[in-house]
Amino acid sequence: MKKTVPSLGIIIFGILFVLAGLHQLRSGVAVVMTKKAIAPIVYDAGIQRVNELENFIGQKTLGNGQDKERLIYADVNQIKSVLENYKAHYVDKKDFSWVTKIFLIACVLSAGLFLYSGTALLQLRTNASSCVAYSLAMGIIVSFIFLWDIFTDVTFVLRLSEEVSRIFSLAQGNTPSPASSNLELAQSILTPVAGMTLSFYFSCYALFTSLTALYFKRPKVKAQFNDPVAAGS
Numbered sequence: 001m002k003k004t005v006p007s008l009g010i011i012i013f014g015i016l017f018v019l020a021g022l023h024q025l026r027s028g029v030a031v032v033m034t035k036k037a038i039a040p041i042v043y044d045a046g047i048q049r050v051n052e053l054e055n056f057i058g059q060k061t062l063g064n065g066q067d068k069e070r071l072i073y074a075d076v077n078q079i080k081s082v083l084e085n086y087k088a089h090y091v092d093k094k095d096f097s098w099v100t101k102i103f104l105i106a107c108v109l110s111a112g113l114f115l116y117s118g119t120a121l122l123q124l125r126t127n128a129s130s131c132v133a134y135s136l137a138m139g140i141i142v143s144f145i146f147l148w149d150i151f152t153d154v155t156f157v158l159r160l161s162e163e164v165s166r167i168f169s170l171a172q173g174n175t176p177s178p179a180s181s182n183l184e185l186a187q188s189i190l191t192p193v194a195g196m197t198l199s200f201y202f203s204c205y206a207l208f209t210s211l212t213a214l215y216f217k218r219p220k221v222k223a224q225f226n227d228p229v230a231a232g233s
Contacts, residue, residue: 006124006224009215014121017135021114024142028107031149035100039090042157046083049164050076057171068170075167079160099152103145110138126225129216136209143201 006014053076057069089095096104113135120128215221 006122007221010121010124010221010224013132013212013215014118017114017118017121017132019118020135020139021111021116021118024107024111024114024139027146028104028111031100031103031107031146032096035090035096036094039086039094043083043087043091046079046086046160049161050080050083053164053167053171056168072167072170075163075170079163079167082160097149097152099145099149103142103149106138106142106145110135110142113138124225128225129222132212132216136205136212140202140205143205 057072057076090097113131117128117131117135120131125131
């Protein structure tokens with residue numbers, strides 16, 4: 001006969017999954033608020049750099065002919081166009097990139113799965129084990145999408161900074177050195193840091209997943225969910 005009161009271990013896991021679902025929702029809200037707060041800062045910083053660049057070009061004697069000067073101003077106008085497009089979407093309309101939208105959708109789905117799984121565990125529903133598996137898998141997917149979103153934002157800022165530095169070098173009559181690329185430098189620094197962070201996170205997640213799987217494979221635990229296999233063992 002199916003038990004009406006879950007064991008202490010199932011109660012603990014049920015609470016953990018409910019808390020994980022609430023955390024997923026909080027993470028989605030935090031991303032939205034952070035994006036809205038950072039967008040004006042990114043735009044203002046970009047415009048300030050462009051203004052400094054235009055003042056520098058206006059004061060600098062290029063000595064490289066009008067063709068190169070027109071080319072430099074065309075590059076500056078291109079940066080201004082990118083920034084104005086950024087402002088129109090992310091500052092004025094307070095919109096989000098398609099990667100961020102995918103993350104938010106995945107975050108809501110993941111939160112729903114975790115909350116449902118926690119409730120299913122506490123209520124000893126027969127589909128609780130499958131819900132737990134789906135929740136853990138969705139948690140990994142959300143983590144990858146989040147990293148993808150962060151990488152997209154960081155890459156945009158670094159490429160913009162790199163382009164401004166390149167134009168500064170051209171205005172001075174120098175040839176930009178690929179070795180001094182801001183993007184390459186940032187990647188060389190961030191890649192190992194991100195690798196270590198990911199390794200630690202996924203190690204902890206893998207440990208939690210393994211412990212969860214081992215616990216719910218126990219016959220006594222499976223029997224509480226009225227599992228026919230467990231009940232017959």
